[in-house]
Amino acid sequence: MFISNAYAAPAGVPGGETMQMVFMLVIFGLIFYFMIFRPQSKRVKEHKNLMESISKGDEVLTNGGILGKIAKISDDSDYAVLSLNDSTQITIKKDYIAAVLPKGSIQSL
Template sequence: MIALISPAYAEGGAPADAGIFNLVLLVGFVIIFYFLMWRPQAKRAKEHKNLLASLAKGTEVVTNGGILGRVTKVDDNYVALEVAENIEMKFQKAAVAAVLPKGTLKSI
Protein backbone atom coordinates (compact mmCIF):
# COMPACT_ATOMS: atom_id res chain seq x y z
CA MET A 1 0.00 0.00 0.00
CA ILE A 2 2.82 2.40 0.88
CA ALA A 3 4.46 1.64 -2.45
CA LEU A 4 1.43 3.09 -4.26
CA ILE A 5 1.26 6.27 -2.17
CA SER A 6 4.91 7.32 -2.41
CA PRO A 7 4.87 8.02 -6.20
CA ALA A 8 1.99 10.46 -5.64
CA TYR A 9 4.20 12.51 -3.32
CA ALA A 10 7.00 12.53 -5.82
CA GLU A 11 4.94 14.22 -8.51
CA GLY A 12 4.50 17.99 -8.33
CA GLY A 13 1.12 19.38 -7.38
CA ALA A 14 -0.95 21.82 -9.36
CA PRO A 15 0.34 25.40 -9.39
CA ALA A 16 -1.24 27.64 -6.74
CA ASP A 17 -3.07 30.37 -8.68
CA ALA A 18 -5.55 31.09 -5.91
CA GLY A 19 -4.00 34.45 -4.94
CA ILE A 20 -6.52 36.59 -6.85
CA PHE A 21 -9.40 34.42 -5.65
CA ASN A 22 -8.40 34.96 -2.02
CA LEU A 23 -8.27 38.72 -2.59
CA VAL A 24 -11.73 38.75 -4.19
CA LEU A 25 -13.08 36.63 -1.35
CA LEU A 26 -11.61 39.00 1.26
CA VAL A 27 -13.07 42.07 -0.49
CA GLY A 28 -16.43 40.29 -0.67
CA PHE A 29 -16.42 39.64 3.07
CA VAL A 30 -15.54 43.28 3.78
CA ILE A 31 -18.45 44.47 1.61
CA ILE A 32 -20.86 42.05 3.29
CA PHE A 33 -19.63 43.15 6.73
CA TYR A 34 -20.14 46.80 5.79
CA PHE A 35 -23.72 46.40 4.56
CA LEU A 36 -24.91 43.94 7.21
CA MET A 37 -23.16 45.24 10.34
CA TRP A 38 -21.43 48.59 10.16
CA ARG A 39 -23.87 50.67 8.09
CA PRO A 40 -27.04 49.78 10.06
CA GLN A 41 -25.23 50.39 13.36
CA ALA A 42 -24.01 53.79 12.17
CA LYS A 43 -27.56 54.65 11.09
CA ARG A 44 -28.97 53.71 14.53
CA ALA A 45 -26.23 55.72 16.26
CA LYS A 46 -27.06 58.77 14.14
CA GLU A 47 -30.78 58.45 14.94
CA HIS A 48 -30.01 58.15 18.67
CA LYS A 49 -27.77 61.22 18.51
CA ASN A 50 -30.59 63.20 16.85
CA LEU A 51 -33.02 61.93 19.51
CA LEU A 52 -30.72 63.17 22.29
CA ALA A 53 -30.30 66.54 20.59
CA SER A 54 -34.08 66.96 20.41
CA LEU A 55 -34.64 66.50 24.16
CA ALA A 56 -36.40 69.46 25.75
CA LYS A 57 -38.23 70.23 28.97
CA GLY A 58 -41.55 68.40 29.10
CA THR A 59 -40.57 65.58 26.75
CA GLU A 60 -41.67 62.14 27.97
CA VAL A 61 -38.95 59.50 27.64
CA VAL A 62 -38.01 55.96 28.60
CA THR A 63 -34.47 55.05 29.69
CA ASN A 64 -32.45 51.95 28.84
CA GLY A 65 -33.37 50.61 32.28
CA GLY A 66 -37.09 50.98 31.56
CA ILE A 67 -37.71 54.03 33.75
CA LEU A 68 -40.37 56.37 32.39
CA GLY A 69 -40.19 60.07 33.12
CA ARG A 70 -40.72 63.63 32.00
CA VAL A 71 -37.66 65.76 31.23
CA THR A 72 -37.29 68.67 33.66
CA LYS A 73 -33.75 69.81 32.88
CA VAL A 74 -31.26 69.14 30.07
CA ASP A 75 -27.49 69.68 30.45
CA ASP A 76 -24.67 68.81 28.07
CA ASN A 77 -24.22 65.26 29.39
CA TYR A 78 -27.09 64.77 31.84
CA VAL A 79 -30.85 64.94 31.82
CA ALA A 80 -33.13 65.25 34.86
CA LEU A 81 -36.35 63.22 34.77
CA GLU A 82 -39.40 63.56 36.95
CA VAL A 83 -40.32 59.91 37.52
CA ALA A 84 -43.10 60.60 40.04
CA GLU A 85 -44.63 63.66 41.62
CA ASN A 86 -41.81 65.65 43.28
CA ILE A 87 -39.27 62.87 42.58
CA GLU A 88 -36.50 63.79 40.18
CA MET A 89 -33.62 61.59 39.02
CA LYS A 90 -30.55 62.46 36.95
CA PHE A 91 -29.42 60.25 34.09
CA GLN A 92 -26.72 60.42 31.49
CA LYS A 93 -28.19 61.55 28.19
CA ALA A 94 -27.00 58.34 26.54
CA ALA A 95 -29.29 56.36 28.88
CA VAL A 96 -32.39 57.75 27.16
CA ALA A 97 -33.66 55.01 24.86
CA ALA A 98 -36.74 56.55 23.26
CA VAL A 99 -39.09 59.50 23.27
CA LEU A 100 -42.68 58.65 24.15
CA PRO A 101 -45.79 60.27 22.66
CA LYS A 102 -47.30 63.11 24.72
CA GLY A 103 -49.69 61.90 27.40
CA THR A 104 -48.16 58.45 27.77
CA LEU A 105 -47.28 58.97 31.43
CA LYS A 106 -50.83 60.08 32.28
CA SER A 107 -52.33 57.00 30.65
CA ILE A 108 -50.20 54.59 32.69
Protein backbone atom coordinates in the same frame (compact mmCIF):
# COMPACT_ATOMS: atom_id res chain seq x y z
CA MET B 1 6.97 -2.12 4.80
CA PHE B 2 4.12 -0.23 6.54
CA ILE B 3 5.25 3.30 5.66
CA SER B 4 4.33 4.60 2.22
CA ASN B 5 6.59 6.84 0.21
CA ALA B 6 6.04 10.61 0.29
CA TYR B 7 6.33 12.48 -2.98
CA ALA B 8 6.72 16.23 -3.52
CA ALA B 9 3.88 18.27 -5.03
CA PRO B 10 4.37 19.64 -8.52
CA ALA B 11 6.04 23.07 -8.64
CA GLY B 12 4.02 26.27 -9.18
CA VAL B 13 0.62 27.44 -7.95
CA PRO B 14 -2.10 28.12 -10.52
CA GLY B 15 -3.07 31.82 -10.78
CA GLY B 16 -6.80 31.12 -10.46
CA GLU B 17 -6.56 30.28 -6.77
CA THR B 18 -5.11 33.66 -5.84
CA MET B 19 -7.86 35.45 -7.76
CA GLN B 20 -10.48 33.37 -5.95
CA MET B 21 -8.90 34.32 -2.62
CA VAL B 22 -8.97 38.04 -3.46
CA PHE B 23 -12.55 37.75 -4.69
CA MET B 24 -13.63 36.03 -1.45
CA LEU B 25 -11.93 38.73 0.66
CA VAL B 26 -13.80 41.44 -1.27
CA ILE B 27 -17.10 39.58 -0.79
CA PHE B 28 -16.47 39.24 2.96
CA GLY B 29 -15.60 42.94 3.16
CA LEU B 30 -18.86 43.89 1.45
CA ILE B 31 -20.86 41.59 3.74
CA PHE B 32 -19.17 43.15 6.79
CA TYR B 33 -19.96 46.66 5.56
CA PHE B 34 -23.62 46.10 4.68
CA MET B 35 -24.53 43.76 7.55
CA ILE B 36 -22.57 45.24 10.46
CA PHE B 37 -20.92 48.61 9.93
CA ARG B 38 -23.65 50.49 8.02
CA PRO B 39 -26.62 49.59 10.30
CA GLN B 40 -24.57 50.39 13.41
CA SER B 41 -23.54 53.82 12.13
CA LYS B 42 -27.18 54.49 11.19
CA ARG B 43 -28.31 53.69 14.76
CA VAL B 44 -25.61 55.92 16.23
CA LYS B 45 -26.68 58.82 14.00
CA GLU B 46 -30.36 58.38 14.95
CA HIS B 47 -29.51 58.30 18.68
CA LYS B 48 -27.38 61.43 18.33
CA ASN B 49 -30.29 63.24 16.65
CA LEU B 50 -32.57 62.06 19.47
CA MET B 51 -30.19 63.47 22.09
CA GLU B 52 -30.12 66.84 20.32
CA SER B 53 -33.91 67.01 20.01
CA ILE B 54 -34.97 66.31 23.62
CA SER B 55 -36.15 69.28 25.64
CA LYS B 56 -37.80 70.10 28.95
CA GLY B 57 -41.26 68.56 29.26
CA ASP B 58 -40.66 65.60 26.93
CA GLU B 59 -41.79 62.22 28.18
CA VAL B 60 -38.99 59.68 27.79
CA LEU B 61 -38.19 56.02 28.27
CA THR B 62 -34.76 55.06 29.60
CA ASN B 63 -32.75 51.94 28.77
CA GLY B 64 -33.61 50.63 32.24
CA GLY B 65 -37.34 50.88 31.55
CA ILE B 66 -38.06 54.01 33.62
CA LEU B 67 -40.73 56.36 32.30
CA GLY B 68 -40.49 60.00 33.22
CA LYS B 69 -40.73 63.60 32.14
CA ILE B 70 -37.66 65.77 31.57
CA ALA B 71 -37.63 68.35 34.37
CA LYS B 72 -34.29 69.97 33.65
CA ILE B 73 -31.75 69.59 30.88
CA SER B 74 -28.67 71.56 30.00
CA ASP B 75 -26.73 71.60 26.75
CA ASP B 76 -23.28 71.74 28.31
CA SER B 77 -23.91 68.82 30.69
CA ASP B 78 -24.32 65.15 29.85
CA TYR B 79 -27.02 64.74 32.50
CA ALA B 80 -30.76 65.35 32.65
CA VAL B 81 -33.15 65.49 35.61
CA LEU B 82 -36.06 63.12 35.12
CA SER B 83 -39.29 63.67 37.07
CA LEU B 84 -41.01 60.38 37.88
CA ASN B 85 -43.94 62.02 39.72
CA ASP B 86 -44.60 65.33 41.49
CA SER B 87 -42.18 64.63 44.33
CA THR B 88 -39.57 62.26 42.89
CA GLN B 89 -36.77 63.33 40.59
CA ILE B 90 -33.69 61.43 39.47
CA THR B 91 -30.61 62.47 37.55
CA ILE B 92 -29.64 60.29 34.61
CA LYS B 93 -27.04 60.44 31.89
CA LYS B 94 -28.57 61.63 28.61
CA ASP B 95 -27.06 58.69 26.73
CA TYR B 96 -29.39 56.32 28.57
CA ILE B 97 -32.55 57.83 27.11
CA ALA B 98 -33.86 55.23 24.67
CA ALA B 99 -36.95 56.92 23.22
CA VAL B 100 -39.11 60.02 23.37
CA LEU B 101 -42.73 59.08 23.96
CA PRO B 102 -45.82 60.90 22.68
CA LYS B 103 -47.33 63.48 25.04
CA GLY B 104 -49.74 61.92 27.54
CA SER B 105 -48.18 58.47 27.53
CA ILE B 106 -47.40 58.52 31.24
CA GLN B 107 -50.92 59.64 32.15
CA SER B 108 -52.48 56.84 30.11
CA LEU B 109 -50.66 54.22 32.20
